[in-house]
Amino acid sequence: MNKDKHYSPFQLALDSFKKSKRGGFFLRLLIFLYGAAFFADFIAPYSYQEEARQHSYAPPTKIHMIDQGRLTRPFVYAQSLSFNENHERVYREDKSQRYSLRLFVPTQKYFILGIIPSMTRLWGVDVPGKIYLFGTDSRGRDIFSRLLYGARISLSIGLIGVLISFGLGLLVGGIAGYYGGIVDNILMRLCEMFMMVPGFYLMLALRSVVPDNFNSYQVYLSIVVILSFIGWAGLARIIRGMSLTLKEREYVLAAKMLGLSDFKIIIRHILPHTLSYSIVAIMLSIPGYILGEAALSLIGLGIQDPLASWGNMLSEAMSIAHIQLHPWVLMPGFFIFMTVMSFNIVGDVLRDCFDPLLKGIKES
Amino acid sequence: MNTTLVTIKDLTVSVKDGNQKKYLIEQINFDIIQEHIVSLVGESGSGKTTTALCLGRLLSLALTIESGKIIFNGQDFLTLTEKQLQQFRGAEIGFIFQEPLYAFNPLLTIGFQIEEVLIAHSDRNRKQRQSRVLELLDMVRISDPMRVFRSYPHQLSGGMRQRAMIAQAIAASPKLIIADEPTSNLDVTLQAEIIELFQELNQKLHLAILLITHDLGLVRHLSDDLVVMKSGRIVEKGRTKDVLAMPRHSYTQELLEATH
Numbered sequence A: 001m002n003k004d005k006h007y008s009p010f011q012l013a014l015d016s017f018k019k020s021k022r023g024g025f026f027l028r029l030l031i032f033l034y035g036a037a038f039f040a041d042f043i044a045p046y047s048y049q050e051e052a053r054q055h056s057y058a059p060p061t062k063i064h065m066i067d068q069g070r071l072t073r074p075f076v077y078a079q080s081l082s083f084n085e086n087h088e089r090v091y092r093e094d095k096s097q098r099y100s101l102r103l104f105v106p107t108q109k110y111f112i113l114g115i116i117p118s119m120t121r122l123w124g125v126d127v128p129g130k131i132y133l134f135g136t137d138s139r140g141r142d143i144f145s146r147l148l149y150g151a152r153i154s155l156s157i158g159l160i161g162v163l164i165s166f167g168l169g170l171l172v173g174g175i176a177g178y179y180g181g182i183v184d185n186i187l188m189r190l191c192e193m194f195m196m197v198p199g200f201y202l203m204l205a206l207r208s209v210v211p212d213n214f215n216s217y218q219v220y221l222s223i224v225v226i227l228s229f230i231g232w233a234g235l236a237r238i239i240r241g242m243s244l245t246l247k248e249r250e251y252v253l254a255a256k257m258l259g260l261s262d263f264k265i266i267i268r269h270i271l272p273h274t275l276s277y278s279i280v281a282i283m284l285s286i287p288g289y290i291l292g293e294a295a296l297s298l299i300g301l302g303i304q305d306p307l308a309s310w311g312n313m314l315s316e317a318m319s320i321a322h323i324q325l326h327p328w329v330l331m332p333g334f335f336i337f338m339t340v341m342s343f344n345i346v347g348d349v350l351r352d353c354f355d356p357l358l359k360g361i362k363e364s
Numbered sequence B: 001m002n003t004t005l006v007t008i009k010d011l012t013v014s015v016k017d018g019n020q021k022k023y024l025i026e027q028i029n030f031d032i033i034q035e036h037i038v039s040l041v042g043e044s045g046s047g048k049t050t051t052a053l054c055l056g057r058l059l060s061l062a063l064t065i066e067s068g069k070i071i072f073n074g075q076d077f078l079t080l081t082e083k084q085l086q087q088f089r090g091a092e093i094g095f096i097f098q099e100p101l102y103a104f105n106p107l108l109t110i111g112f113q114i115e116e117v118l119i120a121h122s123d124r125n126r127k128q129r130q131s132r133v134l135e136l137l138d139m140v141r142i143s144d145p146m147r148v149f150r151s152y153p154h155q156l157s158g159g160m161r162q163r164a165m166i167a168q169a170i171a172a173s174p175k176l177i178i179a180d181e182p183t184s185n186l187d188v189t190l191q192a193e194i195i196e197l198f199q200e201l202n203q204k205l206h207l208a209i210l211l212i213t214h215d216l217g218l219v220r221h222l223s224d225d226l227v228v229m230k231s232g233r234i235v236e237k238g239r240t241k242d243v244l245a246m247p248r249h250s251y252t253q254e255l256l257e258a259t260h
């Protein structure tokens, strides 16, 4: 071991994570997705509510590189809409109008992250051309752009929800295990009450308490709170079990001997030892929040149109006919799948890395 | 100069064993004089550690103090509230454990764990605290305080860890240090060094030390007073040299013979 550097056992476990190719790849994928969500308004060529009714259910736009046998800068053709004998939409490329793809295209003034004023977006095509990387939805809105904006909601709900429920779970579990006795009894019965009700019904029940006249941000917050409410109890029980054994450690007695307060002992000398478990559990439970939001939004109880979330975008894919005719409306599902899978794999790899630390807790 | 720091009076500790009560300590009496080193000896299971934990009021839940008094510096220790106790522990009494590897939290640096005592018991700012920690590490004769400050427990040798724990115990300048078999896990040369350190701290910082040990050589060499325990009772006590010169109780005689 390098003598000049001081590694905690925790850092050693993270180091072994960094060496894992699989974990690294999916972690990067997640960082990429979150990064894209963060800069959604700059990366997306259109805003989430910009609609073009004449382009409803347009398929992904083809990008051309070759013009009359010669390589040129990428361009797209204009799309013209007609209906076939079954009254189905047919889009044809209108070869007479072509629009080049460009970086840093000018648009109407908007605010990056809601603060930095900007008149350009990262990429786009010359006006009045349109480019729909993943096609459009029923109202002719660009699915790619809406996916990016929707990622903000869908991905952040997982993170914030997990933070709240883990904060709550760690604290309640830590306190219950540390004090034991009546405190433990009351807190654990409370947890069991939450765990007995199936999550989805609890979610619906809690959702029905939320007033109808909430604006979209309030709805967003209440969804986060609802989802965290469901998640914390299971964690609290596990942390409680760990803290029950951890409090018997000699360094906890030593910390008491030093005159540290109970709160500090729980925070500094008990909970950090559950962290290796918690981090894995966090990774593995984020998908639950993402799917929870998706489920609520899908059935119309979550994020409301025109705001985009991966869940409410999927409600366009509720009928088989739509999926057959416009398979691209399934795109949000693909992104949900990718994200959920990435979190699961990263969590799995982390668990392997933390295994030695976890064994340490169980054995003593 | 012979003021009493701690008086333990008729202290009795019991443990619930089914329906029966078992006494782990019965009616023990002894004093710790300021700046004295008091040795507490006795066979395994005689109640030495239990006595020490009483002085921190940190007995495990199964054990109860049945009766008796502990007077620390004129204050009745057994009537203090939990909050007052927290101010007491660490600030007035420091503890040194047998195995420092387990007494330090493996996830935090040594430096921080010493600093924690100062956070709890002083109003120094961050900078002052850190320079105090380095000073303490220097005081316990750690040659490379900066490195030890930033190290995690598992990165230090046993002797270093023991020194670091002594530094932690004296961080808030307590008047009494309780050391429960502080040298039994160390090799002979290290033992000698730690003993020397105890002697030095006793003189320099005017610390009283309650030394729990099995090592009669250590007792003879280091301590002013001696308390001998056997199955929860004190069988003999007095000035160390008197007791060792003329042991009255047969158990003390046996103990002496066993080590000669």
Ligand SMILES: Nc1ncnc2c1ncn2[C@@H]1O[C@H](COP(=O)(O)OP(=O)(O)OP(=O)(O)O)[C@@H](O)[C@H]1O
Residues within 6 Å of the ligand: B015, B024, B042, B043, B044, B045, B046, B047, B048, B049, B050, B051, B060, B062, B063
């Ligand atoms: N939590 C407990 N529950 C039940 N009995 C206990 C408990 N703690 C200690 N005892 C008992 O109290 C007696 C005294 O234990 P103590 O640890 O004080 O002995 P000791 O003198 O320190 O021994 P050693 O030299 O081995 O450290 C022992 O018989 C032990 O079994």
Ligand SMILES: [Mg+2]
Residues within 6 Å of the ligand: B048, B049, B050, B180
């Ligand atoms: Mg003992």
